[in-house]
Each structure stands twice: as C-alpha cells, then as structure tokens.
Amino acid sequence: MPYFDTASAAPLHPVARQALQASLDEGWADPARLYREGRRARLLLDAAREAAAEAVGCRPDELVFTPSGTHAVHTGVAGALAGRRRVGGHLVVSAVEHSSVLHAADAHEAAGGTVTQVPVDRAGAVSPSGYASVLDPSTALACLQSANHEVGTVQPVAEVAEVCAAAGVPLLVDAAQSLGWGPVEGGWSVLTASAHKWGGPAGVGLLAVRKGVRFSPQFPADERESGRSPGFVNLPAVVAAAASLRAVRAEAEAEAARLRTLVDRIRRRVARLVPDVEVVGDPERRLPHLVTFSCLYVDGETLLHELDRAGYSVSSGSSCTSSTLTPSHVLRAMGVLSEGNVRVSLPPGTTAQEVNGFLEVLPGVVAGVRATLGVGAPPAAEPVSDALEIDALGLRCPQPVIELARAIGTVPVGGTVTVLSDDEVARLDIPAWCTMRGHTYVGEAPRPAGVAYTVRRRV
C-alpha cells in the first residue's frame, strides 16, 4: 500500500530503528550525571551531536537538539529576535513559510513586533531582491525555508543570505524539507530541521545557531542543551536521528536522481491524463521527491478519501491546515488553483510500479469525484444573457467554480458571469480558473452577503 506523504512524516528508516533500539539500553540515563550510566549517555549524546553537526555543516557546539522541528523554529525565531531586540522589532518572512514560522511571526506581532511577508512568484519562489527591498535598519531577523513543503520549490537561500549579510541581518533557514537531501548552502545564521521528515524518529528537531549570532532563549532557564532546549534529552531518539541523517545522506544522491525521474513522470503524465489540472511549483528548482497538482471541479478532501480507498496516501493543501476550510496559504501566495489539490511526496525506495499504479487510478478517481459533483459537459444552450449572475452563496469549494464553468457557455463571447459566493476559496480559485481557461477575470466586489466575482468570456 503506497504511502506518498513523506513530506508530512516519513516511515522510520531502518538505521533509525536499529540505532533507537540499541540506545534504549545505553541511553536512558541522565547525561549530566557522573556515574557510568550517565557517562555512557553523555558519550552517545556527544557522538550524535557531532554526526548531526557534520551533516548540517556547523560546529557541534552550535547545534542543540529540540523536541521537534516546531520547537526548533519557535525557539530559533524568538531567540534570534530577542537577541537583536535593541536593533528593532522587524521580522521578515516569506509568504510561503511553514505554519510554525508564520505562527511564530504572529506571536511576534501580537507582542508588538512588526512582520513583513516577502511575496513569491507563481512557482512559489522568493527573489533575493524581494528580501533586499524590505530589509531596513530595524530588521532583527529574516526567515526563509530551504524548500517549500507544499509545492517543493527550492528557494534561493544562498542569494538571500548574501542580501541579508550585506544588510547585517541574520537569516534563519527552515531546512525541514531538504536537510535529508543535503546541507543548506550559503551563509545562514540559524538553521532548523526536523528528524521525522528524513526518516528519523519523531521527537527530535535540530537548532543550529552560528557562533557570533546574538541569541537569547525566551523560556525559563534550563541547564540542558546550552540553555537552548529545556527538558530531559530524548537520547535514544536523538541517536536515531543522527544515525539516520547520516544514512539518508549516504543514499541521497542516487535516491534523488531516481525519485526525480519518477516525479518528472508524474508531472508529465498527470498533465496529460487528467483534464483540467494544474501542476504547480517550479519544474526545475525543486525537491526531488515532491510534486503538487490541483484538479478543477474537485473537492480535495473527497479526492484524498477516494485515493486512500484506492490504496494511496497523499495529502492536500497546506500540510498543517488540511482540517480547515481555508485554502493553503502557500497556494494562495502563489496565486494558483487550490481546489482538488494533491501533494505527492515519495519516500525513499518508492518504485516505478507504485508510481505507475497511482497514475493508472488517478484519472478515474478524479473523473469519479467530478461525476459525483455533477460536472459534465457545460450546457450547449445558446447564450441567454450578456451578464449572468449566479447565486452560489452557501456552496463550498469546488461548487462555485463548477457553477461558473457551467454558466460561462450561456453568455456570449465578451459577456460576463458574476458569481456571488461566501466561500473564501473562491477568491483564489476563480481567478486561477480564468488563467487556466483563458477567460478574463474582471474583479471582485463586496455584497451585503458574500462577494461578487466577475469573469468575462474569452474570445
């Protein structure tokens, strides 16, 4: 049963399992103690820190283990901001960061700080000039992911780091999605990562802070992990995390090449096999194992459910907001279609057969969902009006777009269809649908109930 959501959590790497089990016997004691069990634990902890630091590309004393990638991000952002409090309270983040970074930014704003979001292009990438234009003398910290968790686009980290260095602003890089594939290049100041994304166990994050970066942890004092990560270290998990990072790195080049080929096949064939689909994210500068596409006239949750029934585990929308009704902030920032969104992220070892199986069932599953939603050929009736208005209030994604698609054939070329909708997703998906279809998106206007989105039929 293929599991294609490794960007959310990867199954435990065999080396991680082995290291975890071995260190359950040797690594349960307090490494701060001086007796033999403590000394053994300390040796394991030191060795794990050295291995992880080597993989990150930093000194062991620059690296601490946290209980999760989220803790690493929260601690990293708050600590770096507090360390430069005298400089100012301005934080810069990209619009497509992981929710842990954006939530840390929200907390900073709630505490009186200011936050600027750097926009991305339609492929999901920031530009170095985008960062350069918003750094100012009060900027305490800039954050940028190494690669996007939802669409796989690799960010120009080294270039942004140069821009930040020129402005004297430290750069925090969230490397959660990429660290298993290789070290982050360029002059970052703070780096965060999460072990369960590379096949390590849950319960381990990495936080690296370069020497010389002002850093002030924002929680009660604790002697452990240089005061940067309170609480008893989960040593067996830390050992397993470090061992598996080394193991996946040893396999990374070959595995990346193999998975890149499989993902290329998905990108090409999805576009060919599924009507009305948009494959999103940069086709070249991207993670090797991840591809995302959106299907018009399809409800993402139903699509996931049907793919799950067919034996394929994939995710949809933002990795951390799939339970909400709002569209993924990443897709919104990119300005691409969000309805019927599917993220496929292949774990190491995924076979061509598994990918082929997925590509075989996908078109039928999408067609099935569309049939359930009543999507057929749009009515071929003669145009009845120059300016049609559809009441889609109360209808949820993808229904407003389905109604729009049905209606567009009933107005003459140059005529308009206005969709009245109170579904937040319509704001993103109606313009995206226009782009895909070649119609002109006229704009939106508030109404007493909902918003009116107007589209002009293409020539």
Added chain:
Amino acid sequence: MPYFDTASAAPLHPVARQALQASLDEGWADPARLYREGRRARLLLDAAREAAAEAVGCRPDELVFTPSGTHAVHTGVAGALAGRRRVGGHLVVSAVEHSSVLHAADAHEAAGGTVTQVPVDRAGAVSPSGYASVLDPSTALACLQSANHEVGTVQPVAEVAEVCAAAGVPLLVDAAQSLGWGPVEGGWSVLTASAHKWGGPAGVGLLAVRKGVRFSPQFPADERESGRSPGFVNLPAVVAAAASLRAVRAEAEAEAARLRTLVDRIRRRVARLVPDVEVVGDPERRLPHLVTFSCLYVDGETLLHELDRAGYSVSSGSSCTSSTLTPSHVLRAMGVLSEGNVRVSLPPGTTAQEVNGFLEVLPGVVAGVRATLGVGAPPAAEPVSDALEIDALGLRCPQPVIELARAIGTVPVGGTVTVLSDDEVARLDIPAWCTMRGHTYVGEAPRPAGVAYTVRRRV
C-alpha cells in the same frame, strides 16, 4: 551493577520497550491525516490519552502530551498564570520545588510578576497554613510538588488544595516523582508529570488542566494537543509512556511495600554504620523508594565517584544542580547538612542483596574519603584559647567544617571558634554541624573577605 538513581531517570520498563517497538510500525504517521496510516496513528494516540488520563484521574480531553516533564511544568505555570492575568501576577511556590518550577517562577518574576516561596520544616514538608498565610487576592497560581525529588518527603497536597480552593486560587501539582506510585489525591487544578521517571521513555511529559481552569498557552499557535503542546507528537514514545504507566501502577502497591522495607533498612543502618551522618527527609510520609543522607567531613562529588567505582550509581544534592558548587536549594530550605550528600532512589525490582551490598561498602567508602581529607581524631591538646579564629578562606566544602571540628577541641567548654569562610556552603553546613554535635551556633558576621561563622563549644 546496581543503579540507585531512578529519581533522576528510570531504566526503560519492559512494557515501555515492547509498546515502543510495536508502535514504531503503526505510529509514525501524522495523526491529523485522514489516510489509513494517519487514522491508525490517531487511534493509538486516543488510546494512549485515555489510558494516561485514567491513571492521572482526569478526563482525556483535559490531558495533553508534552515533550518532557519540564515542558509540562513551563507550559502549565505560564499558561495558568496568563489565564488569570486579570486577577494579578502573584505566584506561590514551595521552597523545595523542582528547578523547572523555580525557573518558571524566576521567569515570571523577570517579566514583572511577584513570587512568594512557602518555607518547609526540617523534614522538607510545607504546611497548609504556610500556603494559607501567603495567598492573597492577587494570587494567580500556587504550585506544590506531590513529593520532593531530593529527600522523598510527601507533601500535604490535598490539604493545600483545600486551602487554595477556599481562596479561589488554582493549584498546580508537579507529580513527577509520585505519579508511578498512584494518582494525586485532592482537588488539584493543573498536574504535570514526566514519563521517564516511572520507566517510560524520555520525550514524554503529561500536562492535565481541569475543565474550568482558565488557561492561556504562551507560545505560538499550533493545532496539536489542543494548542497546549506544539510540534509533531512523538507517538511511539507516548504509547510507551501510557502503557508503562498502567504497568507500573499494577505493580505499585506490592513494589512500594517491598522497597519501603529496603529503604527503612538503609535509613536505620546508615545511621548506625556511618559515623557523623544525618538521614534527612520525613521518615514516614515519604516516597517508598527514596532516601537521602548527608555525611559530615565528606565531599559529595568524591563520595559519588568512589561509590561509582564500587559499582553503585547514586546522586547528590539537587538533581539538577549537581554540577554547580552551591548547595542544593532543597537541603538549604530544610536547614539540614548538605555536605557528603547522597540520594539513593531504588528502581523497581531492586533486591535486598543489592541494598545489602551497598550498605557493606558505604562505611568504608565514607571512611576512605574522610581519610583522604585528613579527618581523624580531633587533636586532644589542652585548650589554648577561649576564642579561636580559623582562616578557612579559599577552602571548599567540606574543609571549613573539618577545620572547625578539629579546632573545637582546642577551646574550653563555653569557648568559641570562629571560622572565616568564603564558601557559600558553610552558611548551611556550620549551623547543621552544630545541631548534630550539640554545639551552639552563635551566628555569622560579614568580614571584608568572606563571612565569620561563630560556634560555642557545648558543655
């Protein structure tokens, strides 16, 4: 090789190991996902929460899993204080709380709050009236451990909870040391615990917040664990924690009776076999598996080192400050001797043979350390002066007390010895030595360098 420091970290319980290994296969996926791997993880998480809640004595929706006991305490203290911010900023803690609670109190004070420490008696226990007398209309939260981590004294939690309830103040109970032995009785509002103290894995804390208690987590938003514990849940460890809590509870009554007998033997025989020793902590209202004593004229770290060489792993002083030169805040608050301090905490399954072996080597080890430090019979010389002053500047514990013990025989009955010392430990240990020896502690006076401690020789 007997390990007698289970109060610091317990070896993994066999049930924990079994549950951990089983759930590595079933519990690695994101429980928030809707596909089969996610649903399996969700089932495991729900079952673990129900089991843990039953052991704690709360509803499952009142309990969240944190990455450590320290995280549970930090989150619990900060969340409860923030939830009652409008009431005021007064926090009440006992003087013998775990450092995680005291550090959280320090952070609260640094942020502008006020903190009152409730004193303890010579056995290490607080009194309900001690809490009653310091609660005031601005008190937002009171904290009390269920049992002390260093000397084993059980606190009157139920009575203090009544006092707090009468004043309308929520009570946070740090149950780290006792939860494996049984639920905390009385009307607590917030409860914290740590799995690796009962034989569960590292990486799991418990935080229970009773319905109706105002609580406002003080970190960036996160959807997991009711917003009270950010980051990806370490599910295999959580499952192992819940399973092992259930298992140790099933064995608790019989094991407590067995270990209580062994600890009673240590209490009696240490006092008989080792000269100049003080067994501290309440002899009756105490944890079943833990005993602490202090040996005059002995350096704690050397003693631990020698016991380790003899095959016994024990700890000394405060569990979290053993690397510092200051005496344990617990022993200081109790006003008992801190030098040559040893904490013995027996893991379940400890045999009488192991304890007997420890009692056989201990007197020789203590005598050996004393011999190294030059402690012998005090000089039998005739009194030479009515008021002797000893310069012990620069000498570290236990040397100032050793010098004092040597000198006291050289003054007549009723004469005084004044020790000039710059070792912070002398302030605690010289009065404690007087209590043990029956001499009168006259008092201390500041000097340009160090402090002068004066003792009058007993009749």
